[in-house]
Structures are given as C-alpha cells and as structure tokens.
Amino acid sequence: MTRPNLRNRLITAAMFAGVAAVAILARYWPLQQKSAPLRQDGAPSSNASVDLRIRFADEDRDYPGLPWRQGMTVRDVMDAAAKDVPALVFACHGFGEAAFLDEIGGVRNEGGGAASRNWQLWVNGVFATRSFELTRVPAGALVEWRYDVRIPDRGDADD
Numbered sequence: 531m532t533r534p535n536l537r538n539r540l541i542t543a544a545m546f547a548g549v550a551a552v553a554i555l556a557r558y559w560p561l562q563q564k565s566a567p568l569r570q571d572g573a574p575s576s577n578a579s580v581d582l583r584i585r586f587a588d589e590d591r592d593y594p595g596l597p598w599r600q601g602m603t604v605r606d607v608m609d610a611a612a613k614d615v616p617a618l619v620f621a622c623h624g625f626g627e628a629a630f631l632d633e634i635g636g637v638r639n640e641g642g643g644a645a646s647r648n649w650q651l652w653v654n655g656v657f658a659t660r661s662f663e664l665t666r667v668p669a670g671a672l673v674e675w676r677y678d679v680r681i682p683d684r685g686d687a688d689d
Contacts, residue, residue, distance in 0.1 A: 578669045582611050584618070584634055585676040587647065591635070593618060598669045604651060604662040605629065607673050622662075629663035634675055650676045 580602070582593040593611040611618035621632045631649050632638060640646035651658040651665065652674040658665045667673055 580607055580667055580669065580671045580673060582607050582618070583672065583674045585674060585678075586635065586637060587677050591618075598667070598671075602667045604653070604658070604665045604667055604673055607667055608662070624661075626663055627661050629661045631662055631675070634677075637677060645679060647677050647679050650678055652676060 578598045579595045580598045582596060584591040584593075593614050596607055596610045596614070599606075608618060608620055612620070618634070619636070620634045622629055623632060624630050631651075634649060637649075639648040641648070651662055653665060653667060654671050
C-alpha cells in the first residue's frame, strides 16, 4: 500500500468516527434544556403544556413542557416530541381507532405471550383503553409509554 493511499484511508476513517460521535451525542445529549418539571398530578400549568415520558426497560426518557392545544391526542404529543431534541423516533401503523404503535426508539413490541413486553399507554397514571390517535390529552397531563410485561387493570384515560 502506498503512503498517500494509507493517509486517505486514515482520513476517511477519522471523518467517519467523527460523524458517528456527533450522531451519538445528538441522540443522547440534549442540545437544549427545558426547565418545566414533570407533573404527576395532571394539574394544568399556566403555559399549557404536557409532558411525555418513555419508560424503556432500563431507562426513562422525558420530554417535558411540550406545547398543548385544545383537542390534543397522544399522537399529537408524540409528533411534537418527534420535533424535540433529542427527537422521539417511533413507528406505527393504521389510523384512528385502528392505529397501533409498533416501536419507540428502536424497541419493538414483542407480541403475545405471558413474558412478552409491549408498549402500554398511560395518561395521568390511568391505563388507556383506546387508540393513541384517539386518546385525548388534557393540559398539564403526563403521557407515559411503558415497555412492560404486566397486564394493567383496565381503566379509562379518555375524556
């Protein structure tokens, strides 16, 4: 291998490592800080916002102080978090009552079975029984997606 060819390969490898490092930092190190604390009681705040918490098996990821509007659904909250830093990445299929969340942050539902973990939707501590595209969110709400095995008691988080 000639000297210039080796140099070009080293430069290319260093550039690739730099781009990878920036991508990792952008994903896990927020570039903006939000001062709004997460609220557990669901009381509306004066600036009309909602909080989103993603509870992975080994970590929580919070999106506090997302802008709220009248008639907002959980899907709207997730779309707002997808524009946040770091961006929420999720996949779903279907529409309306048939909308189904497939994965969040690369973590997919495991499907059926007693030991299978799947994404479960909670609004202000109450398990949602409707599609996330139809579940309405009040101002000041805490929306949680929990990656869990447990089958929750059936409640109704809708209005």
